Amino acid sequence: MTGNQRGKWLFVAMFTWLFMWSGMVQAQTAKYLVLLKDKTGTPFTTDKPTAYLSQRSVDRRSRQGIALTSRDLPVNPSYVSQIRQTGAKVWYTSRWLNAVLVEATSVQLTAIRALSFVAGTEFNRALSNARLSAEKQTTATQQKFGMDAYNYGASLSQIQMLGADAMHDQGYNGKGMLVAILDAGFLNSNTNPALSTLFSDKRVVVTYDFVKNETSVYEDHSHGNNVFSIMASFKEGSLIGPAYGASYALLRTEDDNSESRLEEATWLIAAEYADSLGTDVINTSLGYNQFDNEADDYTYADMNGKTTLITRAADWASATGMIVVASAGNEGASAWKYISAPADADAVLAVGAVGSTKALASFSSIGPSADGRVKPDVCAQGFSTVLSNQAGNVTAGNGTSYSAPLIAGLVAAFWQSQPQLTAMQVVDCIRRAGDRFASPTPQYGYGIPTFAAATEVARAKYLPMGVGGNKPTEAIVFPNPVGNANALQIQWGAEFTGKKVEVALTDVAGRVWLQQSVMANEPSSKLTLPTAMPQGSYVLKMNDNERVRVLKVIK
Template sequence: MEKNNYFSILYCCCFWLLTSVASAQNAQQYLVLFSDKANSTYNVATPRQFLSERAIQRRNRQSISITTQDLPVNISYLNAIKQTGAKVGFTSRWFNGALVEANDTQLQQILSLPYVKGIEGNTPLQKRNTANRATRQKAKFEAFDTAPDFGLAYMQNNMIGVDKMHEQGFRGEGMLIAILDAGYSSVNTLPVFSYLFNENKIVGTYDFVNNKSFVYEGSSHGTAVLSCLAAQQTSRLVGTAPNASYLLLRTEDTENESLLEEVNWLIAAEYADSLGVDLINSSLGYTEFDNPATNHQYKDFDGKTTIAARAAALAAAKGIICTISAGNEGNSDWKYISTPADADSVLSVGAVDAYQSYVVFTSIGPSADGRVKPDVAAMGQSVAVANAFGNYTTTSGTSFASPILCGMVAGFWQANPQMKAQEVIRVIQQSGSTYTKPTPQLGYGVPHFERAMQLAQPITFEGKFWAFPNPISNQIKIAIAQFDAQNSYSFELVNTLGQTVLSGSITHKLQTIPCENLQNGLYFLSIKDNTQQQVFKMIKD
């Protein structure tokens, strides 16, 4: 890990420090967008100026180009904004913009600059309104139950095959996971996390709400989330990826609910990208805000409208796997997923109970544009976690299903380093318990490490028989080398439940088997003659 280089990259890529302050009382915050990155002091040919070596390697492994979108914002544009007297904060490489605090006069001056395209959403980002905040926070960050139940830690891991994953030696080694959350109270003092510090597994921290590096205070929501991933006290509580490294980032303002938090999410995701994280877990979601004029509507959840969803999709485009909680609004009037769970190319995670049944609080899909959401599900009811007091307790929510799954995905990717992020996501979806019949409640269902490992094994066509294409479309072609008409050939297609769905004789050297009515999922194709049998793993997609 390039620990010594992390914070220099933070200052280079994420924000521009300054001293100017908007003096007028009506100053508000905006995300100012620029039209270009012309005359930048940075160049895509020298990415080490703004990306870590690890970030560059992640792109190279997945054949992802470094483009002008990755370049930091033009510093001269920021200086021009400062000259209006406005205050400039964090900047966004991906959106080519900057957080600006300005009064009406300053804003008009900024908007008149020739390289300023406008402001995101044509609205201020934050309007403080604390009415009913206590009630909302109680619903969003649910209190822990008082009675510990250590056995549930095994159940939540075993459900998705983490027990088998750990037995095979995949515990997240070499993987870097960023957590975007509300705070990590007492993480630096709790025994369950001590090994993280003893082994330098916490590679960085930052609070994007208060603009400081210390995150071990305030909300304990992130503490519980981290424990689902990183807890390591044998026979008491073990997370799904205890040997991974972690980047702890605070983006959630527990005192206010505003679009500014989505911008914080964007900036934090960019920071995580620049440091080379492999996965991002976010147990946050946004639907309504203190300023009702900025509330999202269901039609906005198409994966390309909200700030957070666009940010998550961009993170995915950089080769990062994002696991995102679907939301806890299933039994409310809203009922649908929150953002950024609607983003394309991410794993949005719903919740099931110990019997893999849908839990009614889980936000449902589909996305506004009809995609399957949530993507998958993991245990989210009565989940074993560590709290800020050092106790092991149980709690419920998709907030905890997401990190449980994230750790399994990290271990799976560790076991299959040749795969690209989107290939991993696809296999995790295909390993889901309801992949052939996705539902609005659980999407593709509960995935499993061993099923995913079976799907990830390369298909070989050595020997007497061949079967293609794979994945299957509307037909399977079976080819036989040195076909002998006097021999007897047959095939059998079996699903993962052991049921035969197709079978018959093979009478030609190249025979086509129609299967347009075959449901999506994993199948095993057995081809045999009088002396030999071969089995092929086939996917109908």
């Protein structure tokens, strides 16, 4: 080969490589959360919610007097179809954010942005590029989970600390409640001896992997299994969880191989799915503040309850009548030291960690939130927390990842014992039950709650209607079910006597059928019902400016 030939060959080879490299760049995809301008033209309506929500989900809202809004409506299918026509892959849609999670090339993204109904993309950039290998995990990825250790004892300490043993003695174990665990995977949970009762009873009602878009979750990371076992195990003599009687949805949202804002989006999608199932309690032993791409990192100022995507998603979840419990974070001994998202969300129960002596664990992230609210909310045992690992061995681990499921289990069983309470009333009871409620600190928040203390708060502040003495404490409504009656009677309780009460009757879609002011000067008041009121479930709200009482009415 002559020099000229060699030079020509090198030029052709270099040109070919550059052309191929350019094509690879053009074809490289990333994931984006595409924001839509509206839901105009959607075939879904708030008066027919079972087209997109389970009856259990609708009933949860109805019990708490929560009306359906346009945020609950699914994304317009026509918009999704037009996005697909650009060649982009559609992974999921988000009702609450009115968005579509897509995987697209730069060319496809340009076409998507040009669509008239597209408002832009969340964060104005990609959520994630190609997945990082396990060998390239950053410190942020490695520290986000709890730290496994050897077995230091039985689960009695962590149960007694919350008064959950007395709770079980009274028959409350979460039965009838649905808990969704949003985590990184549930390795071997389906063969874990400590969880076998749940599987034999078919109380693991659904599983889904939102990272891979598949149903299986038992072959991924072990972190979710550990969390699940702390909350739900029943292995007598070794490990019993506070909510061993509940039913569970196991949802994978976390990719343990990397840390990116994409995981906030998958959390949002999974939380919406949990809502549609009729979930009562969400546990998420995850937190976000640092990412593999440092440009995506949050600052402490962002922990203000309204900035991060996952924090907004957690508040939206709470607005549907679910309770969200989140780990505070394991950054207490690091330069960051503060809570991470979504622990900063206003409605979320953020959980710090203590040891068996109730001393704060050094790694437990501290508060307050950036806008000055008390965080963490409460604490539970997160140092030497007893769990059943992926091998089925009862051992122990450290992390707020492991204190959170103890509180989530307490919440589920406590709500079982007080079904008249709304989600936010339950959250209020748990906060007020903390042993430091009168003097909260940035380390402990309101302190360590117990079932007995929460019950006392509920009795003192949220007494059930129709309970106590010869005269009802607050109010009784009859007839209920209404049947063919054209009126409701409200028998006023002692706390309503002589007060002006605003009364409203709404259906599950939020439509108001009756609204009036009533003076509770007489033993009872009559409410005439509209003649056109159809059969169904309704919510009667009574507000005397001191508290709001809610009753379910059946027509």
